[in-house]
Amino acid sequence: EVQLVQSGAEVKKPGESLKISCTGSGYSFTSYWIGWVRQMPGKGLEWMGIIYPGDSDTRYSPSFQGQVTISVDKSISTAYLQWSSLKASDTAMYYCATPADGAVGRGWDYWGQGTLVTVSS
Amino acid sequence: SYELTQPPSVSVSPGQTASITCSGDKLGYKHVCWYQQKPGQSPVLVIYQDNKRPSGIPERFSGSNSENTATLTISGTQAMDEADYYCQAWDSSTGREFGGGTKLTVL
Numbered sequence: 001e002v003q004l005v006q007s008g009a010e011v012k013k014p015g016e017s018l019k020i021s022c023t024g025s026g027y028s029f030t031s032y033w034i035g036w037v038r039q040m041p042g043k044g045l046e047w048m049g050i051i052y053p054g055d056s057d058t059r060y061s062p063s064f065q066g067q068v069t070i071s072v073d074k075s076i077s078t079a080y081l082q083w084s085s086l087k088a089s090d091t092a093m094y095y096c097a098t099p100a101d102g103a104v105g106r107g108w109d110y111w112g113q114g115t116l117v118t119v120s121s
Numbered sequence: 122s123y124e125l126t127q128p129p130s131v132s133v134s135p136g137q138t139a140s141i142t143c144s145g146d147k148l149g150y151k152h153v154c155w156y157q158q159k160p161g162q163s164p165v166l167v168i169y170q171d172n173k174r175p176s177g178i179p180e181r182f183s184g185s186n187s188e189n190t191a192t193l194t195i196s197g198t199q200a201m202d203e204a205d206y207y208c209q210a211w212d213s214s215t216g217r218e219f220g221g222g223t224k225l226t227v228l
Contacts, residue, residue, distance in 0.1 A: 035217055037164075037219075044205075044207060044219060044220075044221050044222035045156070045158070045164065045207050045209075045219045045222065046219060047209070047216060047217040047218055047219055049216075050216070050217060059216060061122065061216055061217075061218070062122045063122060095163060095164070097164075100175070103170070104152060104170075104211065104212075105151075105152020105153075105154065105169060105170040105171070105211040105212075106154075106169055106170065106211075107154035107156075107166045107168075107169030107170070107175070107209070107211075108154070108156075108164075108166055109166050109169075109175055111163040111164055111165075112163065113163060114163055
């Protein structure tokens with residue numbers, strides 16, 4: 001069974017750093033791009049970026065370029081999303097997702113349960 | 122960045138057909154996926170590569186994509202289909218952009 005398990009909810013203060021994780025199992029972790037998605041409270045889905053665990057090739061949405069860093073440790077089948085200095089506007093649910101195969105336009109079949117990040121002073 | 126436009130809301134009576142559109146420049150040249158999201162849950166892929174259904178998705182869900190508009194069609198809409206729906210465009214230049222989402226109400 002394919003699973004993406006994300007790290008638990010976080011409560012942080014503005015200016016603090018944070019790294020959340022997404023651990024894959026039940027499939028060839030290094031073979032498919034993993035995406036990160038933001039959902040602010042009561043709002044829609046926003047694509048943040050994708051990473052290919054096989055070689056760490058990373059693409060960012062222009063909206064998030066320079067605001068976050070996406071990385072991966074393929075030895076433990078885990079992708080990361082990190083911030084160096086959080087803002088209150090980073091308060092959101094964050095999801096990771098991956099496709100069932102590598103075909104172009106395959107869509108994200110598998111999603112993590114989401115990590116709620118709350119940034120408040 | 123690439124923009125996808127969806128109607129904020131669509132209403133449909135049970136048993137009728139619901140159509141949700143997604144518009145973008147030359148969208149027909151890109152692959153479009155659709156996701157369903159219910160409150161408090163992670164999104165679920167219902168259509169990929171414009172018109173394909175993942176395993177386990179009912180046949181009443183179908184999709185099309187031509188020129189500047191992609192459409193998600195739900196035939197014989199059921200109460201359980203009430204949810205937010207998001208389109209997503211895939212290609213090497215636009216990445217994985219989402220539309221703003223459409224709230225489907227079944228009443």
